[in-house]
Amino acid sequence: MSGAGASSLALEVENLAAARGLRVLFEGLAFRVSAGESLELRGANGSGKSTLLRILAGLTRPHEGRVRYSGAGPGDNEEAALHYLGHLDAVKPTETALEQARFWARYFARPQDVADAAIKRVGLANRKSVPGRGLSAGQKRRLALTRLLIEPRPVWLLDEPTAALDTEGRTLVMQLVAEHRAGGGMVIAAVHGEGFANSRILDLSALKASA
Amino acid sequence: MSGSFSVFARELKLAWSGGGGAALPVGFFAAAASMTPFAVGNEIGNLQIAGPGVMWIALALATLLPMERLFQADLEDGTLDAYAGSGVGMEGIALAKTLAHWIATGIPLAFIAPVLWIMLQGPPEQVLFVIGAALVGSLAFFFFGSIGAALAAGLRRGGLVIALVTLPLYVPTMIFGAAALYAAAGGGDWGQPALLAGAVSLFGIATSPFAAAMALRMAID
Numbered sequence: 269m270s271g272a273g274a275s276s277l278a279l280e281v282e283n284l285a286a287a288r289g290l291r292v293l294f295e296g297l298a299f300r301v302s303a304g305e306s307l308e309l310r311g312a313n314g315s316g317k318s319t320l321l322r323i324l325a326g327l328t329r330p331h332e333g334r335v336r337y338s339g340a341g342p343g344d345n346e347e348a349a350l351h352y353l354g355h356l357d358a359v360k361p362t363e364t365a366l367e368q369a370r371f372w373a374r375y376f377a378r379p380q381d382v383a384d385a386a387i388k389r390v391g392l393a394n395r396k397s398v399p400g401r402g403l404s405a406g407q408k409r410r411l412a413l414t415r416l417l418i419e420p421r422p423v424w425l426l427d428e429p430t431a432a433l434d435t436e437g438r439t440l441v442m443q444l445v446a447e448h449r450a451g452g453g454m455v456i457a458a459v460h461g462e463g464f465a466n467s468r469i470l471d472l473s474a475l476k477a478s479a
Numbered sequence: 480m481s482g483s484f485s486v487f488a489r490e491l492k493l494a495w496s497g498g499g500g501a502a503l504p505v506g507f508f509a510a511a512a513s514m515t516p517f518a519v520g521n522e523i524g525n526l527q528i529a530g531p532g533v534m535w536i537a538l539a540l541a542t543l544l545p546m547e548r549l550f551q552a553d554l555e556d557g558t559l560d561a562y563a564g565s566g567v568g569m570e571g572i573a574l575a576k577t578l579a580h581w582i583a584t585g586i587p588l589a590f591i592a593p594v595l596w597i598m599l600q601g602p603p604e605q606v607l608f609v610i611g612a613a614l615v616g617s618l619a620f621f622f623f624g625s626i627g628a629a630l631a632a633g634l635r636r637g638g639l640v641i642a643l644v645t646l647p648l649y650v651p652t653m654i655f656g657a658a659a660l661y662a663a664a665g666g667g668d669w670g671q672p673a674l675l676a677g678a679v680s681l682f683g684i685a686t687s688p689f690a691a692a693m694a695l696r697m698a699i700d
Contacts, residue, residue: 325564328700352564356557362496363489374485376565415561425564 276339277303277422277454279324284333286319293319294472295332301468303339303422306445306455308463311472317458318355320472321425324456325352337423350423355431357412361401365392368400369414376419386417390440405432416444424448426457438462483571486562487579494583501584504541508588511537512595523600530599531660537595538588538613539649542620545584546645547638549576549628550695559632559699569692577625577688585617605663612663612673615680616656622683623648629694651679 278300285295293316301307309317322328324335337350360368369383387396390410395403403411409432416424424445430438445455445464455464463469494500512534519529553559553576562572592613593606601609627645631637658672 322560325560327560327563349566350564352560354557354560356555356560358557358561360493360556360558362493371485371489374488375482375567377481419565 277452278338279423279454279456280336280338281324282333282336284320284323284335285331286316286323286328287331288316288319292331294475297333297475299470301454301456303452303454304449306449306457306464306467308467308469309456309458309472310460310463310469311474315472317472318427321352321427321456321458322354325350325425327352339422349421350425351416351419351421352425352427353412353415353429354427357408358415359400359403359408359411362399364397364399365403365407365411366396368411369396369418372415372418378418382418383414386414389417390414391436406434406437409433410437410440413441413444416448422453424453424455424457426455428458428460430459430461482562482565482567483575486567486572487575490576490579491582494580500545500580501587504544504584505587505591507544508537508541509591509595511540513598515599526600527664530596530601531664532657534592534595534599535616535653535657535660538592538616539620539653541588542585542617542624543638543642543645545580546624546628546641547631549580549625550632550691550698551628551637554632554695554698559695563696563699569695570688573625573629573691573695574688577621577691581618581621585614585621588617589613601660601664602666608663608669608673609660612656612659612676615673615677616652619652619676619680619683620649622680622687623652626687626690626694629691629698632695633698648683652676652683655679 279302280300282298284297286293297320299307309320311317319328323330326335363371366383366387369387370380373380373383387393390413392407392410392414395407400408400411409429413429429441433441442464445457448455457464515529515533516526519525519533550559550573553562559572563569589610593609596606596609597603624641624645626648627641627643630644631640634640655672655676659669659676662669662672
């Protein structure tokens with residue numbers, strides 16, 4: 269689905285360094301991720317997993333080095349078509365679950381029934397008319413996941429996507445990631461505990477220890 | 480494009496559904512203006528001297544009240560990250576949000592202005608002009624205010640920062656808008672100061688989304 273026509277999709281990271289204040293989180297980081305692959309970012313709290321994801325999403329500027337996507341945008345566009353799901357769920361307290369999914373559908377210029385289908389897929393069908401403040405942490409996370417389904421984009425950057433989710437929710441995330449990879453997309457995710465099936469692993473703590 | 484437009488529609492709905500976003504600024508504006516006769520005395524002469532100026536100051540300060548939450552809520556709940564990560568320009572987001580909040584709050588402020596104008600003994604035949612002046616003035620106040628709101632989005636209790644950053648930018652609108660109101664109250668020619676106030680508003684609409692976008696990108700960095 270998502271990766272159709274993006275067989276040359278790749279992410280290249282060269283000599284990447286990030287600092288928070290005076291503390292260097294990582295430096296000299298280099299890796300490559302291609303279509304259909306997933307990369308698990310592991311490491312202790314504060315080792316820079318979230319910062320790395322934000323740099324890959326273009327939200328935070330790296331201290332040094334560069335991030336290059338190829339085949340991710342329309343044409344030769346350097347700007348990648350990606351989804352960033354941070355640990356904040358971007359859920360509004362006063363809008364119902366369905367309204368929020370439909371907002372994102374309008375935002376991405378997608379038809380409204382895509383939002384309805386996404387709500388059903390993440391298991392919120394019977395909670396769709398509950399306002400955001402009435403949703404549990406796990407349900408909010410499920411609602412955030414609908415963005416991935418509403419707008420197909422080749423690159424997914426997920427910050428602890430299974431946090432707050434129950435067993436069934438974790439299975440859902442694993443399924444979504446597997447489907448996305450099978451469709452030629454790439455997934456880079458900060459993960460604790462159980463990881464994705466046959467995924468590559470980048471351990472930021474180990475990297476720092478060896479440096 | 481569809482991104483900014485959908486954000487505009489969403490903000491408009493949120494501004495009204497979230498417990499009446501306009502209620503506090505409108506209440507503040509009405510209270511400030513209706514306290515004036517008690518403070519300066521209700522002799523006709525006093526009110527005619529103080530009235531238009533006080534009204535314009537009250538309008539400016541009322542527009543500052545909703546500024547603190549303009550971008551802060553979106554920054555705190557991760558919505559701004561989602562917008563920024565999706566490749567839609569921050570300028571469009573800033574423009575859409577500011578315009579939506581002006582419609583939700585600035586327009587109600589403008590429509591209560593004539594009531595206060597009469598209360599401050601302004602000539603009743605000028606009420607349409609007063610609505611127009613308040614619309615144009617609040618537009619400038621909201622857009623210049625959005626720069627301060629964006630700069631203070633990442634700060635706890637950023638209200639003071641917003642006031643410090645924004646009030647100097649309010650000065651041209653303060654001068655020309657009040658001059659136009661005094662001219663209207665005195666039966667003089669208000670055309671020139673009103674046009675200058677309009678020019679300042681247009682300048683604010685054209686430039687502040689870029690400044691606010693830059694500040695927002697720093698806030699999420």
